[in-house]
Amino acid sequence: MNLSEDRLKWAYRAMVTARIYEETIAEIYMEGKTPKFDIAAGTIPGEMHLAAGQEPCAVGVCAYLRDSDAVTAPHRPHHVAIAKGVDLRKMTAEIFGKKTGLSHGKGGHMHLFDRDVNFTCSGIVAQGCGPAVGAALSAKMQGRDDIAVSYVGEGAVNQGGFHESVNLAALWDLGVIFVVEDNDWAISVHRKDAAAGPRIADRAAGYGIPGVYIEDNDTVALLKAAEEAVDRARRGDGPTIIQVETYRYMGHFQGDAEGYRPDGEKEALKERDPIPRFKQYLVDEGVLANGDAEKLEAEAQETVDDAIAFARESEFPEPEDALTHVFV
Amino acid sequence: MSERRLTMAKAMVEAIAQEMRDDERVFVMGEDVGPYGGIFDSTQGLLDEFGTERIRDTPISETSFIGAGVGAAMSGMRPIVELMFVDFFGVCMDAIYNLSAKNTYFSGGNWSVPMVIMTATGGGYSDAGQHSQCLHATFAHLPGMKVVHPSNAYDAKGMMTTAIRDDNPVFYMFHKGLQGLGWMWNVPGATTNVPKEPYTVPFGEVGVRREGSDLTIVTLGLMVHRSLDAAKKLSEEGIEAEVLDLRTLVPLDREGVLRSVEKTGRLLVVDEDYKSYGVTAEIIATVAEAGTTMHAPPKRVAYPDIPIPFSRPLEQFALPDADDIASAAHNLMKGAPSTVTA
Numbered sequence: 076m077n078l079s080e081d082r083l084k085w086a087y088r089a090m091v092t093a094r095i096y097e098e099t100i101a102e103i104y105m106e107g108k109t110p111k112f113d114i115a116a117g118t119i120p121g122e123m124h125l126a127a128g129q130e131p132c133a134v135g136v137c138a139y140l141r142d143s144d145a146v147t148a149p150h151r152p153h154h155v156a157i158a159k160g161v162d163l164r165k166m167t168a169e170i171f172g173k174k175t176g177l178s179h180g181k182g183g184h185m186h187l188f189d190r191d192v193n194f195t196c197s198g199i200v201a202q203g204c205g206p207a208v209g210a211a212l213s214a215k216m217q218g219r220d221d222i223a224v225s226y227v228g229e230g231a232v233n234q235g236g237f238h239e240s241v242n243l244a245a246l247w248d249l250g251v252i253f254v255v256e257d258n259d260w261a262i263s264v265h266r267k268d269a270a271a272g273p274r275i276a277d278r279a280a281g282y283g284i285p286g287v288y289i290e291d292n293d294t295v296a297l298l299k300a301a302e303e304a305v306d307r308a309r310r311g312d313g314p315t316i317i318q319v320e321t322y323r324y325m326g327h328f329q330g331d332a333e334g335y336r337p338d339g340e341k342e343a344l345k346e347r348d349p350i351p352r353f354k355q356y357l358v359d360e361g362v363l364a365n366g367d368a369e370k371l372e373a374e375a376q377e378t379v380d381d382a383i384a385f386a387r388e389s390e391f392p393e394p395e396d397a398l399t400h401v402f403v
Numbered sequence: 404m405s406e407r408r409l410t411m412a413k414a415m416v417e418a419i420a421q422e423m424r425d426d427e428r429v430f431v432m433g434e435d436v437g438p439y440g441g442i443f444d445s446t447q448g449l450l451d452e453f454g455t456e457r458i459r460d461t462p463i464s465e466t467s468f469i470g471a472g473v474g475a476a477m478s479g480m481r482p483i484v485e486l487m488f489v490d491f492f493g494v495c496m497d498a499i500y501n502l503s504a505k506n507t508y509f510s511g512g513n514w515s516v517p518m519v520i521m522t523a524t525g526g527g528y529s530d531a532g533q534h535s536q537c538l539h540a541t542f543a544h545l546p547g548m549k550v551v552h553p554s555n556a557y558d559a560k561g562m563m564t565t566a567i568r569d570d571n572p573v574f575y576m577f578h579k580g581l582q583g584l585g586w587m588w589n590v591p592g593a594t595t596n597v598p599k600e601p602y603t604v605p606f607g608e609v610g611v612r613r614e615g616s617d618l619t620i621v622t623l624g625l626m627v628h629r630s631l632d633a634a635k636k637l638s639e640e641g642i643e644a645e646v647l648d649l650r651t652l653v654p655l656d657r658e659g660v661l662r663s664v665e666k667t668g669r670l671l672v673v674d675e676d677y678k679s680y681g682v683t684a685e686i687i688a689t690v691a692e693a694g695t696t697m698h699a700p701p702k703r704v705a706y707p708d709i710p711i712p713f714s715r716p717l718e719q720f721a722l723p724d725a726d727d728i729a730s731a732a733h734n735l736m737k738g739a740p741s742t743v744t745a
Contacts, residue, residue: 145474145478147474176511177510177511177513178508178509178510178511178513179511180511181508181509181510181511182509182510182511186505186509188506188509188510188511188513188514190510190513190514193478195477195506195510195514197501197502199497199501199502202470202497202498202501202502204467204470205466205467205468205469205470205471205473205474205498205502206470206471206473206474206477206502207474208467208470208471208474209470209471209472209473209474209475209476209477209478209480209482210474210475210477210478211474212471212474212475212480213474213475213478213479213480214478216430216456216457216475216480217479217480223474235466235494236466236467236470236497239462239464239466239467239468240464240466240467240470240471242462242464242467243461243462243464243467243468243471246462399512400507400508400510400511400512401507401508401546401547402507402547402549402571403507403512403515403570403571
């Protein structure tokens, strides 16, 4: 794996940032929602899909990306946005519905758009796949070696949009990486009750492209696999499907009672927390020396605190701003 | 300006070719747009000049290739994507409405989606209800897309040029019966003089196809021609109808409609799209809200609220024609109250 020490440290810090971010948002989300939960109330209204536990998926691939590479994320986007370098202050303000947000409060947490780093979202399952194909097609037609990464949950792989897009990307040899964040649960339906075949990554064979399965939410294994997939995409050799066995430490959305999850499942997954495991790897490899981890963790906390403070202090948009930006 | 008559299909193709020569970001993708040249001739000859990179045949995967159009448009290209029949929108409405029409808004205006979706509409040739609908009101109802529908070759070229140069998604709907196809009936009035030079037709301006003082007929697409046929008959009987071609539904030239209705005091709206919740209602509401003084209550002639049937007598019964329009105009002139029709 050809990553500099700085980049590995960046990966660790990004994972910690994403974890702290999700835990902080989970707390803030409940402000104004107790004692009776009302989705429309509080500091952050609306649905909230958090990705604690899925950090390897984000940094494992984004570690190799540039700002000019496109990433399309689904409804659970924060960790990916953080790894892609989305402006965290503006993103948080957007999630709070503030004027200073990425989109001045028009999009919210499922519709984050940051043009500076080519990051987009869609709250519709598998609808980021087509735009990723288009971004890669643009790069090819313009003679750039930029690539596109389409993040989907395992629930998306049974959508036509996923199949059609993998087919089109393979047909046209486009530089797209389809990252399947397989956290087992599409809201309450388990992958085994939704996806035929032993493994989603095996479907790649049907399109004549590589399919990689990453077990046990393993950041290092994903970093290695992604390096190859990114190189292949940049060379113009076509797409790759990467299925990551990942862990969802929270509900589908905040407020989800999760009665469908077997007792003890989450606790067992938390024993396999990918962040301390990656930290240990970096210590063993000599990337993290005395005090390094603490320093990165403190930086992560500071970044999140700063973003939250910015969002809290920001003004709401004027109500009539609702009428702007339908067209450019 | 040179004088030359072109079919609507050839006029559209000419606009696309001229823009592609001028702007390498413009490209076309869709089903059968390559060697076939578009099922309704919308891309005839483009492959020979521009090759397979810029005239891209796609698999039958509208969700993906229209979604790819959105991604390409947001990454520096200006795609023209063809949805072969508008009736096929069911498999790609997410890409059209949840992506192309919303991404500008959801990005707070930071990102534009300069993309043209062109699609064939209309019936009258016994293709039944999955290949014959107009549906322009369905798309015009949804904010975030411009919706345009030329009725003749001159407009088809100018509006295509405007659409390609627009930074917003434009849903460009063309009626099969106006294309000048060699294999189905045609409307001679749709083939017009078309300047060779590139030119634009602005969106949001009605075209006054015939001036008249007694009533205003507001319509679009194929029904412009049916209304002109009706106006000719009415004129022989001493009734002078003004015929307005809306040309674009989004943006809608409400002022242009009101100007004419204020002059004539009578309004008949004619549409090949379904009657309820559509263009006819929107135009009548516009006039009602403006408080325009009328000599008679407005009337409408539109497609009845039924799926489009196959059998010739069934379909022809349901389709508005010049006689239906003339008859409604007569009732309007008599000031008769609206009658419930099919």
